[in-house]
Amino acid sequence: MADLSAFPVSRLFPAQNPDVIQLYSLATPNGVKVSIALEELGLPYEVHKIDISTDIQKHPDFVALNPNGRIPAIVDPDGPDGKPIGLFESGAILIYLAEKTGKLLPKDPALRYETLCWLMWQMGGVGPMFGQFGHFYKYAADKVANNPYPTERYRNETRRLLDILEERLANRQFLVNEEYTIADIAIFPWVRSLTTGYGAAEALNLTDFPKTEAWAKRLSERPAAARGLNVPPRA
Numbered sequence: 001m002a003d004l005s006a007f008p009v010s011r012l013f014p015a016q017n018p019d020v021i022q023l024y025s026l027a028t029p030n031g032v033k034v035s036i037a038l039e040e041l042g043l044p045y046e047v048h049k050i051d052i053s054t055d056i057q058k059h060p061d062f063v064a065l066n067p068n069g070r071i072p073a074i075v076d077p078d079g080p081d082g083k084p085i086g087l088f089e090s091g092a093i094l095i096y097l098a099e100k101t102g103k104l105l106p107k108d109p110a111l112r113y114e115t116l117c118w119l120m121w122q123m124g125g126v127g128p129m130f131g132q133f134g135h136f137y138k139y140a141a142d143k144v145a146n147n148p149y150p151t152e153r154y155r156n157e158t159r160r161l162l163d164i165l166e167e168r169l170a171n172r173q174f175l176v177n178e179e180y181t182i183a184d185i186a187i188f189p190w191v192r193s194l195t196t197g198y199g200a201a202e203a204l205n206l207t208d209f210p211k212t213e214a215w216a217k218r219l220s221e222r223p224a225a226a227r228g229l230n231v232p233p234r235a
């Protein structure tokens with residue numbers, strides 16, 4: 001049985017089965033990227049629900065795994081050279097899982113970099129900008145009731161990014177090389193969240209982005225994605 005005692009997080013959230021990947025997450029657009037990938041890859045894992053409303057993600061035992069104090073994070077008992085490894089940042093975790101299994105990331109070097117470009121575009125653009133839009137549009141609406149500037153700024157930026165996706169998906173089923181990759185997995189949960197999380201379909205005029213909407217719907221209906229989108233279970 002794997003020894004995870006080097007990871008303080010395992011004191012906070014003891015592993016039932018330390019021989020499988022330990023996932024510390026919540027069903028948010030960043031969290032589900034990892035559970036969707038794990039489900040798609042068929043890797044066994046154990047999920048620990050991190051209720052971020054309690055700030056448990058700022059506990060020193062959690063911060064020892066993710067210095068940024070956020071979800072998602074994982075511990076893989078079977079990392080490089082068979083040794084346990086901890087990882088944080090959803091983009092890095094997706095690359096790790098893809099390289100561990102040889103799936104969801106093209107082997108051809110040019111296509112691999114193309115996939116990483118779109119993954120980084122999500123990490124640096126879509127996540128932060130859509131997230132700020134959701135913050136001001138939904139969660140802090142009362143705080144900016146007299147000042148439309150922040151919501152407008154992030155609404156415009158969200159639409160600008162959606163325009164780029166719409167153009168990219170104009171004659172493609174997937175973002176890169178007509179295959180499902182970690183770039184798709186990183187981005188479609190964020191597109192979905194504009195409707196399911198923020199209820200902002202009208203505010204963003206999402207009907208202007210039919211290809212993007214259809215792509216996100218199609219991918220979220222994949223059986224592995226449907227399972228991964230509800231990890232840890234919301235109820």
Ligand SMILES: N[C@@H](CCC(=O)N[C@@H](CS)C(=O)NCC(=O)O)C(=O)O
Binds near residue numbers: 028031057070088091
């Ligand atoms: N760039 C990070 C972002 C992670 C992130 O922002 N996670 C949010 C939930 S979606 C979180 O843990 N928030 C809790 C907090 O800010 O304390 C990643 O992709 O992993």
